[in-house]
Structure formats: C-alpha cells, structure tokens
Amino acid sequence: MKKYLFTFILLSLSILVTGCTSSTQEVQEYGVSSINAEIPIPKKAKEIEVTTTSSNPNIKIGVKYELDNIGGEQGLYRPDHYFNKLEDAGWVELEDKRLGHxxxxxKEDTVIAISIHENTFDIHEMIKDAKF
Structure with a gap:
C-alpha cells in the first residue's frame, strides 16, 4: 500500500512541477518585423495591423502584433527576454525617454517606440528628429 501511495505522490509532484514552469523560460525563436528588417520579432507573434498614417506627426510607420503573455496582466510587466533580444540585435534602450509602458x-539613426499591452505590442518607427 505504501508503495502505491509513494508512487501517487511522486507522480502528483511531477505533474505539479511541470505545470508550474514559467513560459518565459521557453526558448524563443525570432523573425523580423514587416516594417523594418532590423527589428527582431518573436516568430509566434501574429501581425494584426500595419499603420502607415498616424495622427502623431512623430511616427513614420507602425505595426501591431498579437502575442500571448507578452505584457502579463494589463500589460504591466516588462518583457525582459524580448528587450534583451533587441539589445543583442544592436538596439539601445533610451531609458530617459521611457513613457509609462x-x-x-x-540603432544607428533609427528610433523605434515599443508599447506593451496585455497580449499585444505595438512597434512604431519614428521620423528623424522626432520630438519626444
């Protein structure tokens, strides 16, 4: 009887530990953005909309992607794994320009703005000499 109980407990713990591993630990594959080939995009991200005109005169072009769990609940969490990938690709964060989310x-003469939301993110390529 003890043998079956031990096996049941061990199996239960295995399932619990496996089910609780973070999805951020997954190896993420990347492709490129449709608006700029220098911007890496998670391959699981689905392009929803490209914006070529904006009411904001500082935006040249933008794109919206859908990606499960990118920003956590209400987009409150910074996707460090994605931002690290951007930095690996040569993009430098302008921390003093950060505005909320x-x-x-x-990178070189190009500035992009990334807005993180719950399950979506927007990337906007800014015009040269954009006002922040």
Missing part, C-alpha cells in the same frame, strides 16, 4: 530604442 512605451519604451524607445535606437
């Missing part, structure tokens, strides 16, 4: 990155 919008982060700005620069």
């Amino acid at each position: 919008v982060q700005f990155f620069e």
Whole structure:
C-alpha cells in the first residue's frame, strides 16, 4: 500500500512541477518585423495591423502584433527576454525617454517606440528628429 501511495505522490509532484514552469523560460525563436528588417520579432507573434498614417506627426510607420503573455496582466510587466533580444540585435534602450509602458530604442539613426499591452505590442518607427 505504501508503495502505491509513494508512487501517487511522486507522480502528483511531477505533474505539479511541470505545470508550474514559467513560459518565459521557453526558448524563443525570432523573425523580423514587416516594417523594418532590423527589428527582431518573436516568430509566434501574429501581425494584426500595419499603420502607415498616424495622427502623431512623430511616427513614420507602425505595426501591431498579437502575442500571448507578452505584457502579463494589463500589460504591466516588462518583457525582459524580448528587450534583451533587441539589445543583442544592436538596439539601445533610451531609458530617459521611457513613457509609462512605451519604451524607445535606437540603432544607428533609427528610433523605434515599443508599447506593451496585455497580449499585444505595438512597434512604431519614428521620423528623424522626432520630438519626444
């Protein structure tokens, strides 16, 4: 009887531990953004909309992607794994320009704004000499 109980407890713990591993530990594969080939995008991200005109005169072009759990509940969590990938690709975060859930990155003469939401994120390529 003890043998079956031990097996049941061990099996239960295995299932619990496996089910509780964080999805951020998964190896993420990346492709490129449709608006700029220099911007890495998680391959699981689904492009929803491309915006070529904006009421904001500082935005050149933008794109919205859908990706489960990108920003956590209400988009409150910074996706460090994704921002680390951007930095690995040569993008430097402009921390002094951060506005709430919008982060700005620069590479060479290009500045992008990334806005993180719950299950979606927007990327906007800014015009040269954009006003922040």
